[in-house]
Amino acid sequence: MTSEKGLLIVLSGPSGVGKGTVRKAIFDHPDTDFKYSISMTTRQMREGEVDGIDYFFKTREEFELLIDQDKFIEYAEYVGNYYGTPVEYVEQTMADGHDVFLEIEVEGAKQVREKFPDALFIFLAPPNLTQLEERLVNRGTDSPDIIRHRIDEAKRELKLMNLYDYVVVNDDVDAARQRVQCIVEASHMRRARVESKLRMLLEVNN
Ligand SMILES: Nc1nc2c(ncn2[C@@H]2O[C@H](COP(=O)(O)OP(=O)(O)O)[C@@H](O)[C@H]2O)c(=O)[nH]1
Ligand SMILES: Nc1ncnc2c1ncn2[C@@H]1O[C@H](COP(=O)(O)OP(=O)(O)O)[C@@H](O)[C@H]1O
Numbered sequence: 001m002t003s004e005k006g007l008l009i010v011l012s013g014p015s016g017v018g019k020g021t022v023r024k025a026i027f028d029h030p031d032t033d034f035k036y037s038i039s040m041t042t043r044q045m046r047e048g049e050v051d052g053i054d055y056f057f058k059t060r061e062e063f064e065l066l067i068d069q070d071k072f073i074e075y076a077e078y079v080g081n082y083y084g085t086p087v088e089y090v091e092q093t094m095a096d097g098h099d100v101f102l103e104i105e106v107e108g109a110k111q112v113r114e115k116f117p118d119a120l121f122i123f124l125a126p127p128n129l130t131q132l133e134e135r136l137v138n139r140g141t142d143s144p145d146i147i148r149h150r151i152d153e154a155k156r157e158l159k160l161m162n163l164y165d166y167v168v169v170n171d172d173v174d175a176a177r178q179r180v181q182c183i184v185e186a187s188h189m190r191r192a193r194v195e196s197k198l199r200m201l202l203e204v205n206n
Helices: 019-028 060-068 087-095 106-115 129-139 144-158 173-205
Strands: 008-012 072-078 081-086 100-103 120-125 166-169
Touching (some): 019 100, 019 173, 060 072, 060 081, 072 106, 081 106, 100 106, 120 173, 129 144
Parallel strands (some): 008 120, 120 166
C-alpha cells in the first residue's frame, strides 16, 4: 500500500441480493487483507451468532445513547431495528493504514458518502428481480408480506445504483467476490498513480 491512510470500502445493495454471503466469501479468501467493521444493532441475536463477531448487540436505549454521543459514522433504522457503524474503529483502523470494509444497507451508504467522499462505493445488484425474490424466499427468514415489502424497497434502491462508483452483479458468489477484490486493487493502483503524479508536480513547483 502506498497511501498511509487505508481505503474505506462500502458494499451495499438491496436486502437478499447476497451482501452477507459475498462479504463472507471475501473474508474467507486468503488474498483479503482489509478489516471488517463490525456493526452495532438492536436486532435480536440469531442462533449461531456471536456478540462482538457478527454484530455488537445493543438495546435500543444503549444505541440511542451512542447516537446522542456521535459514536456512529452512519446509522439507519431497517425493518424495525437500528444498525450503525462505530466511528472509533473505522477511523483508527484507517489511520493505521488498513482498508476498512463496510457491508451496509443503502440509506447508511448515502450517509457515508457525505462524510467520506473518497470512500469506494460498490453496489451489489441481483441478476434480475425474479432471482432477488427467489433468494429472499429460499433464505427462509422472512414472511411473504415482508418479502413483498423488501422487493418494493429493492425497486426503489436499484434506482440509486448510478450513485455508486461500481456495480457488481451477484450472479455467482465467487465471481462477485473476485470482482470486488479486483475493484479494490484497481482503486489502490489509481490512488498510487495520482499520488505519484502529485509528488512529481510538487517537486517541479519547488
Ligand atoms: N446502515 C447500516 N446497515 C447495516 C449495518 N450493518 C448491517 N447493515 C445492513 O442491515 C441489513 C439487515 O441486516 P441483518 O439483520 O443482519 O439481516 P440480513 O443481512 O438481511 O440477513 C443488511 O442490509 C445489512 O447489510 C450498519 O452498520 N449500518
Ligand atoms: N450468487 C448467488 N446465487 C444464488 N444464491 C445466492 C447468491 N448469493 C447469495 N445467495 C443466497 O441469497 C440469500 C440472500 O443472501 P444474503 O447474503 O443473506 O443477502 P443480504 O445480506 O444482501 O440480505 C441467501 O439464502 C444466500 O445463500
